[in-house]
Amino acid sequence: DLAKYQVYIFSGLQYSQKLEPYNLTLRQVCAESQIQMIDLAKLLPKDSKYFFDDMHFSDAGCEKISEIIFENWKK
DSSP states (O other): OOTTSSTTTTHHHHHHHHHHHHHHHHHHHHHHHTTOOOOHHHHOOGGGGGGGGSOOOOOHHHEEEEEEHHHHHHH
């Protein structure tokens, strides 16, 4: 359960909530600038098998990200 995973002094849920304003700003800037983005924060499942630690992806995570990018790139 990534929500309970400890990241520094935060739970995984708190850490995710702390990052969300940055993600929101990036989404807004991309929309305003008409830049296509693939929103991994929304599309990558919150599953510990995809993460090596709080910011690095596991091999399975890299594979999943490549699938997400490929599927969205085709569109």
